[in-house]
Amino acid sequence: MSIDLKTIKHISKLSRISVDEQRAKKLVGDLNSIFDFIEKLNELKTENVKPLTSIAETTLKLRSDEVQSKNIREQIIKNSPQDNEDYFVVPKVIE
Amino acid sequence: MSEITKLSLTELVESIKNKKLSSSEVTKAFIERSEKSKVLNAFITKDFTSALDKAKKFDQKPDLNLKLPGIPMAVKDLFCTKNVKTTAGSKILNNFVPTYESTVTENIWSEGAILLGKLNCDEFAMGSSNETSFFGNVQNPIDKNLVPGGSSGGSASAVAGQLTPITIGTDTGGSIRQPASFTGTVGLKPTYGSCSRYGIVAFASSLDQAGPMAQNVKDCALLQEVISSFDVKDSTSIDFKRSHYSKDLTNNIKGKKIGIPKEYRVDGMPKEIEDLWQKGIEYVRDCGAEIINISLPHTSYALPTYYIVAPAEASSNLARYDGVKYGYRANGENLIDMYEKTRSEGFGAEVQRRIMIGTYVLSSGYYDAYYLKAQKVRRLIKNDFDEAYKKVDAILTPSTPSSAFKIGEKTNDPVSMYLNDIFTVPVNLAGLPGISIPAGHDAKGYPLGLQIIGKAFDEQNILNIAFAMEEKINFKNKITDWWIK
Numbered sequence: 333m334s335i336d337l338k339t340i341k342h343i344s345k346l347s348r349i350s351v352d353e354q355r356a357k358k359l360v361g362d363l364n365s366i367f368d369f370i371e372k373l374n375e376l377k378t379e380n381v382k383p384l385t386s387i388a389e390t391t392l393k394l395r396s397d398e399v400q401s402k403n404i405r406e407q408i409i410k411n412s413p414q415d416n417e418d419y420f421v422v423p424k425v426i427e
Numbered sequence: 428m429s430e431i432t433k434l435s436l437t438e439l440v441e442s443i444k445n446k447k448l449s450s451s452e453v454t455k456a457f458i459e460r461s462e463k464s465k466v467l468n469a470f471i472t473k474d475f476t477s478a479l480d481k482a483k484k485f486d487q488k489p490d491l492n493l494k495l496p497g498i499p500m501a502v503k504d505l506f507c508t509k510n511v512k513t514t515a516g517s518k519i520l521n522n523f524v525p526t527y528e529s530t531v532t533e534n535i536w537s538e539g540a541i542l543l544g545k546l547n548c549d550e551f552a553m554g555s556s557n558e559t560s561f562f563g564n565v566q567n568p569i570d571k572n573l574v575p576g577g578s579s580g581g582s583a584s585a586v587a588g589q590l591t592p593i594t595i596g597t598d599t600g601g602s603i604r605q606p607a608s609f610t611g612t613v614g615l616k617p618t619y620g621s622c623s624r625y626g627i628v629a630f631a632s633s634l635d636q637a638g639p640m641a642q643n644v645k646d647c648a649l650l651q652e653v654i655s656s657f658d659v660k661d662s663t664s665i666d667f668k669r670s671h672y673s674k675d676l677t678n679n680i681k682g683k684k685i686g687i688p689k690e691y692r693v694d695g696m697p698k699e700i701e702d703l704w705q706k707g708i709e710y711v712r713d714c715g716a717e718i719i720n721i722s723l724p725h726t727s728y729a730l731p732t733y734y735i736v737a738p739a740e741a742s743s744n745l746a747r748y749d750g751v752k753y754g755y756r757a758n759g760e761n762l763i764d765m766y767e768k769t770r771s772e773g774f775g776a777e778v779q780r781r782i783m784i785g786t787y788v789l790s791s792g793y794y795d796a797y798y799l800k801a802q803k804v805r806r807l808i809k810n811d812f813d814e815a816y817k818k819v820d821a822i823l824t825p826s827t828p829s830s831a832f833k834i835g836e837k838t839n840d841p842v843s844m845y846l847n848d849i850f851t852v853p854v855n856l857a858g859l860p861g862i863s864i865p866a867g868h869d870a871k872g873y874p875l876g877l878q879i880i881g882k883a884f885d886e887q888n889i890l891n892i893a894f895a896m897e898e899k900i901n902f903k904n905k906i907t908d909w910w911i912k
Contacts, residue, residue: 340783347742347786348749349779350767362780362841363787369842370731373800376807383802384809387633387858388620388663395659407526413756420751423762 335363431456432589436498436646437673439592443489443496450489450497450541453592454482457499457543461590466910467566469585471504472512472545481541493539494653501591503582504545505552506532506637507626511542515628516550516560516578519748519755519773529626530661531595531637531654538653543591547581550775551745552602552630554578555847556837559777564834567610568906569873573831576606576847582640583610587904593641593650597627599634600733601827601851604863607640608826608876611865611904613647613893614640616851618883619858620665623658631740632663634733634855644864644894649673651886670887678895681715685892686819690726691850693828699869700825707823707866707877710899711892719819723811728804729853730845735788735801736856741778742785748773780841809857816882821889824850826863826876850878860886864893865902872905 340359344351351359414421431453434442442448458475478499485497507513507525514520528536536542549559557565557580565580567573568588575584579596583606586594596603598616607614615638622637629635639650652673657666687708692701708718750756750769757772759765774782788797815822828849837844854861860883863876877896881889 335787339787343783343787343790346790347779347782348746348763348766348770349774349782350764350771351779359780359783363784365840365842366734366780366784366845369845370734370797372731373728373735373804376725376728376804378800378803378807381803381806383799384806385802386663387809388665390620390663390665392662393659401527404526407524408752411523411526411753413750413754422751423759423765425762 335360335367432460434592435642436593436649439498440496443498444491450482450485451479453497454478454499454541457591461543463911464588464590467568467584467588467590468563469546469565469581469588469590470501470544471514471516471547471562471581474511474542474544478541478543485539485541490539494649495535495538495540498540498592499543500535500540501543501546501585501594502532503548503579503594503596505548505597505628506595507628508532508542508545511545513545513628514562515552516548516562517774517778518561521561521755523753525626527626530623530656530658531627534654534656535595546585546594549578549580550778551628551741552578552597552599553741553777553781555601555605555844557581558834558838559775561775566910567831568910569610569831571909572834573873574609574834576609576831578602579606579640583607583612583614586610586612586640586642587906593639593646595637595650595654596640597635597637598855599630599737600855601848603638603640604826604851604861604876604878605847607863608865608874609831611874611902612640612642613644613862613864614638615647615651615862615886616854616860617651617655617886618860620663621655621860621884621886623656623661623664625658625660629744631737632744633740634737644890644897645673645676647862648676648890651890667884672887672890675887676894677891678714678898680711680892680895683716683821683892684719684819685711685716686719686721686815686822688721688723688726688815688822688824690723691824693849696828700828700875703867703875703877704825707896710896711823713899714895716892721815721819721822723815723853725804725807725811726853729808729856730849732801732804732808732856733852734784734845735797736805738781738785739789739798740785742782742789745778745782805856808853812857812859820882821892822880824878824880826850826878830869830871830873830875854880859883860889862889862893864897865904866900867902868905874904
């Protein structure tokens with residue numbers, strides 16, 4: 333299987349990472365060499381193998397639903413690139 | 428040059444407890460040496476003024492019952508530290524100041540240790556040479572223009588260069604053990620679920636684990652004792668009986684069965700690595716352990732599996748960096764354009780590459796062929812270890828297929844860079860503990876490491892084996908202080 337320029341542009345869109353033409357071309361080469369390497373897995377027959385989804389097979393514990401971090405809104409807002417003291421501000425979404 | 432920085436953690440703890448040294452004296456010594464060691468570029472953020480204040484406070488009312496009384500310590504910049512900038516080596520988090528503390532660092536400070544600063548690492552821990560950091564590459568104290576390994580490269584460099592008596596790193600595919608091997612230090616990746624992941628910038632959540640990096644096995648055991656804890660804030664944290672790793676440390680490994688997996692004898696492995704491994708086998712035999720040849724048949728599938736699972740999880744984890752709530756933001760014509768530009772400008776090339784691999788293997792039409800396939804092979808890799816552990820107590824392998832390489836040597840070929848982790852990645856996939864100890868030098872005088880892999884939750888056993896081997900090996904790190912004028 334080989335990844336072409338069109339696929340790179342599609343993945344870039346899904347990843348929300350803009351790439352220019354030059355970088356996209358470089359990524360075609362990089363990703364193809366990585367996927368050539370990954371294709372090795374096809375040597376293995378795995379029809380009857382159960383996928384390993386979690387290494388720590390524990391059940392989730394319940395805890396009481398209590399607020400633990402209080403009054404940190406100001407500090408959190410301070411980390412944002414743009415805010416109006418009460419909210420995060422983003423470019424206009426609805427016309 | 429101060430003799431204080433030459434002391435091991437255990438010696439420093441003892442000196443402070445015996446009142447031969449104060450926390451202020453120790454802290455000052457490490458700060459002075461760090462100031463002279465800027466060339467190594469081990470630090471991203473220095474917190475020296477505040478460290479001196481804390482040391483002074485400690486000395487005024489020292490609690491000598493603590494495990495790390497007044498010990499200064501720098502940590503990898505992947506651990507969130509309350510009110511101290513945490514970057515994960517990325518431009519996208521260049522201004523991020525956490526409002527909370529990671530559980531692992533919290534455990535360290537509550538035993539009396541003092542934060543010196545935050546150490547350089549590959550961006551989001553993605554790399555094997557510390558060359559993907561937005562804050563520049565790190566020098567290995569062993570030799571000029573040599574990589575310290577990665578992703579915990581700043582941590583390894585800082586311990587080997589004596590800028591911190593001990594440190595913590597994180598290990599997703601070898602990021603503690605490989606740099607430890609490259610710098611002649613000891614690095615432990617604990618069992619998955621042993622150390623809380625709360626407050627650690629996430630890379631691949633089913634693989635990430637924090638662990639100690641130290642000058643010797645005893646120090647390593649002591650820090651593991653401090654950082655390993657059950658934590659309700661991490662849903663994959665495991666509640667098991669943790670031993671007193673440093674108190675219970677013993678060099679008596681008589682009768683232990685040590686497995687030697689034939690599949691780790693890979694094509695093109697340098698003879699010096701093979702020889703080192705042989706020497707290691709003789710050492711454990713000398714200690715009274717029994718050597719048993721074993722097979723881990725799916726070893727060669729571990730790296731391809733890793734390069735599906737880790738990027739897939741990374742692409743999900745790193746979706747949160749969107750320029751809205753924290754971190755870097757680029758200007759865009761609209762919301763989507765802002766996202767795309769922010770991520771394009773904020774992430775470095777390797778991180779972008781991995782997000783894109785991950786997005787692709789999770790995307791519609793490819794999920795079964797790649798991600799599901801990899802999860803199935805991951806099961807086979809884990810089964811290999813389960814089978815082996817019916818016959819042996821631990822497994823001995825080389826830590827890396829080569830010694831440290833030059834800066835820039837492998838940056839243009841991602842696959843050759845990935846091959847660095849060939850012996851460490853299977854351990855993460857199976858969720859097992861693994862420790863790398865320095866075991867010899869190559870022809871150039873660069874350190875080489877051996878890895879001991881244990882059963883899940885059996886850190887004590889591999890620490891004991893490492894401790895017994897360390898005595899036999901009697902390794903001396905060749906540090907010339909070349910970077911200090």
